[in-house]
Amino acid sequence: MDDWRETILKEFFPNVSKLTLAADPDCLLTEEQLYSKLRQRGFDLIEFDDSIAFRYEYESKYRAVWDRGEHTDLVVILRLQDSELSSLPYDLLQAGRKLYFNLGDIFPNLSYPVIEQLDRSMLDDLFKAQQNTQPDRLGDNATKDYILHHVYGISLDMISDEIRLLRTLLRLHYSKTKMPVIFSQRFVWLLRENTNFQSWDLEKIVPDEKAFFAFLQERWPVFIDHFAQKDQIKEKSFDYGFKYQGPNLLPFNHQDIRIYIDNLFLEGRLSSIIRSETDIDTNSWIKIGIKKENNDSSSRISGLFKLLNENFPTIKSSYSDWINFALKWAELSALIHCTNNESNYLQFQKMGQELNKIFAIWLTGNYSALINLPPTNPAMLHHISRHIARDMEKSKNHLAALIVMDGLALDQWVTMRQILQENDSRLIMSESAVFAWIPTLTSVSRQSIFAGRPPNYFPSSIKTTNNEEKLWKQFWENNKLKRCDIAYARGLSDGDVENIMDSVINPGKTKAVGLVVDKIDKIMHGIQLGAPGMHNQIKQWCKKGFLLSLINYLLDNNYEIWMTSDHGNIECKGKGRPSEGVIAETKGERVRIYPAKELRSQIAADFPFAHEWHPIGLPPDCFPLVASDNHAFVKHGETIVGHGGISIEEVIVPFVNFKRNTR
Template sequence: MQRYNILWADDEIDLLKPHILFLSKKGYDITPVNSGADALEKFGEQSYDVIFLDENMPGMSGLEVLSQIKTMRPHVPVVMITKSEEESIMEEAIGAKIDDYLIKPVNPSQIVLSIKKLLEQKRIISEKTTQSYQQDFRNIMMAFSEEMNHDEWAEVYKKLVYWELEMESTGNQSMADVLKMQKDEANVNFAKFIMRNYEEWLNNPDIEKPLMSHQLLRKKLFPKLTNEPTFFFLIDNLRYDQWKVLEPLLAEYFNLEQESTYYSILPTTTAFARNSIFAGVLPAELEKIIPNFWQDDEDEGAKNNNEKDFLQYQLKRNRLEHIKFSYHKIIHQNQSKTLVENFSNLLHNQLNVVVYNFVDMLSHARTDTEMIRELAPDEAAYRSITKSWFLHSPLVDMVRKIAEKKCRLIITTDHGTIRTTKPYKIIGDKNTNTNLRYKQGKNLDYDKKNVFVCRKPEALHLPKYNVSTSYVFTTEDYFFAYPNNYNHYVKYYKDTFQHGGISLEEIIIPYVELIPK
């Protein structure tokens, strides 16, 4: 056990010798002093792991000593011990960044508990996390051997994300490799599950199936619309784990009414999934709403210029054309600031749709910019940047205003992303699309292992550009690479976040309903 150095200042320190003896036997090294001045002198001479301060000492009070200690070394934990239970003293101590607060008379067990809470909490939680995950590991592995349904797959994915975030928060990475192996195994099995069931989900109305992109607004959003304003935020590329790091930030303003997940359609890209969300139909049917919609596939980003029209179509189709709504797409920060400045105008609408493209831009910037790659080398850093963006974006101001006006807030996304690590050779002609996780075209040449092949696009309700068009989707963490200049291509795209294919991270995504506090 690690020995900790503890400085204890109390004008009646001689009366605390039994406590000090008890703590010494527990493995703690105690330096006793009987005044605030002596405490500061000792504190300046050597390092201590924790300080115990009597609040009411002659000369310098405990609060005065606390203030100087926090100025000198703000990260050293300080525990205030006092006879007084006056609220003003407690508030002053909390305001001075006290780390714990004990009321006299204290017993040795209270002291030990406070030390453990301040100095050993992380270790204890870490050990407990590892132990709990080891127990759950077996349950998750056993689930892979059974025939799980779509809800059970969502629960498995949530569990894996939970353990990933727990290990990250405790700093214990001893089981990280085991968890990664289990997540990889989950994605192998999940891809097989999707390949077995996806076509039937889209074509058989009588089977049990997950909620999917084209059903999302009709089944989840529209029933919640009232005469009061509802704000619908679609944050592009927001994975479930990224939502979980944003959740505590929103908890200051909102209560979580419901957190659920739904399944993105294939391909898991903005052009397909997001248009299906707003139109309420599958990709092949988009042509019926906007003729020639799929004719020019050169610029995939341009495919999302009709979302407002698609939303209007779906509202009308569901006999909700009377709903007054607004639609805003935020690509640049100044657009977000303008939206916040004009917030009061949005309160006249029953539905306000806001599409945020930041996370999507972050994933592309990470691919294209070396500095961003270094800032976000893995999933944990990627989550951290997402959290930092949210905290410093005008979106926070918007969230505050929504909460102040007691409006409902819904947050979702169109698809997630996965960090790709394994190249997969494919050959296509010049008209083949550029996405790294799926390819559509004619005369595609590839190894048929570890991919989902669709030779009849109409079976998956996908647009068919010519008679021989086929689609090929990567699974797990593969990404497509062309044989020409192969090594350069692999080096450039390896360890980048991509979407379009089949993985838990891309397909199982959050839908969250929040109500103001």
């Protein structure tokens, strides 16, 4: 057997039972590829984690179908051990067959407490290693070492000097490899046995991608100055102000290290430094890391175009592939919109149209698989609140704040991040991205953030944002917080942060804070200069310091801070406005929503650029017609910045964790 999924799929054939109850404590059934294969076989999956929410979907979508004598293949997933299937309602236990899956059955000779910590994306490598090596029964540490070697490609006997250590860390962090704490701690412990690494800040730079790149950023000026002095360029003394321990001079010029450097600067993970007096040959490999006065971004833009073309996603890409690509695409987008180059802009537009055509096809086949993924590494907006709740359970800090930037696109976050970094070098921003809800409307997507639920769980308020506070407080009350421990505020954008926040929370006592900053959305709806104007106004607003003051206020009061957006936005051109009277319930610039399929189809026939989006996770009477590419339901030729559609710019939004380097 070549695939661990086959051990599970053999239990699932259509029409065997209308209802299957599956104990799945390790979240195997919702792994992306396995979930897609189950869907292809006709199975629907529902997670049982809230009896009221589950009962609503079960009764409305399945029980009624069965009562009519029709058949569906439904799998109810319980994230508990098999012995606890008995906690399910009696009517389900009577009607359903029972199955149990866990990692211990798939990897019988490895330590279960260790392998259950492994990210599910790594299971393919582990299963292949097990097939090839047939390991004996291993204890905890032996299992960790086995996984470090066979899954993460780390051979401790080969990491004997700083070049090999840097190469290993660059490979891990550049690929955004998810290494759980128990493995990074074991790796550090083993490294500490080597006297060559005693001075390194291993506890920080091994597990934390952002800390590792900050460590490299600190050492880059040292390398440049050493390079210049070696070539007999004018010597100058600099105060480097290191925050991370380790060697002052790193071997960036070694061939195994150099291969990563260009991409790190291109993607914005490292920032070029000003060294106006340092003469570097135009063909030198290090010039990408040096910024001179009035230096343009042309070399970085051309490099990003090349990098993105080489890594262009396909309809077979995973959701994490799309997220990683979107992060790079955002870097290019920010550069394009902050510079004035018509040729680059036209190339970017052409590439974006091709990208979004593929993205729309990918979404059709894969979007539903994201909904029930575990919130350990959030894939969708409704996972975020659950992720924060789990993080609070595990961490010693029981204070959390979620900032929702209404309408902030991923490329606009890149512009915002640069201002934050310039104004406060102590900030550490760990960045990722998640999928918004489609249609990408505030009332749909933002409510799902605060509710921690798909939109079909709040059908009565799907057209308004007025229930957000109620949904936020219900979520945290279900997670055992008292109502007095929960705070929510919206409409934030300007003013004295301390006065505003003192009226919202009781510092140190309010445990869960939900905040909506709506400045970006206000800018978007008033913009007249397209995407470049958006970036310029966001930059000006960010320089005024409201957001930075808000972040620092929360950090000063010991809150763990998370930031996301409910949807992005895209510059688009009008292709005509439907003449439909009152049949559309929502008449957006990038989406129209109809109460019936037939009504939607009538309009869709005249607008070939729009998709009749299947109402995934939406209330039963919600049928969106969503714009794709860079088109909009406005007057022909009119240019707007809008949202509601299915472009990568609207759907994939930032997800950021803020910390402060206190050293």
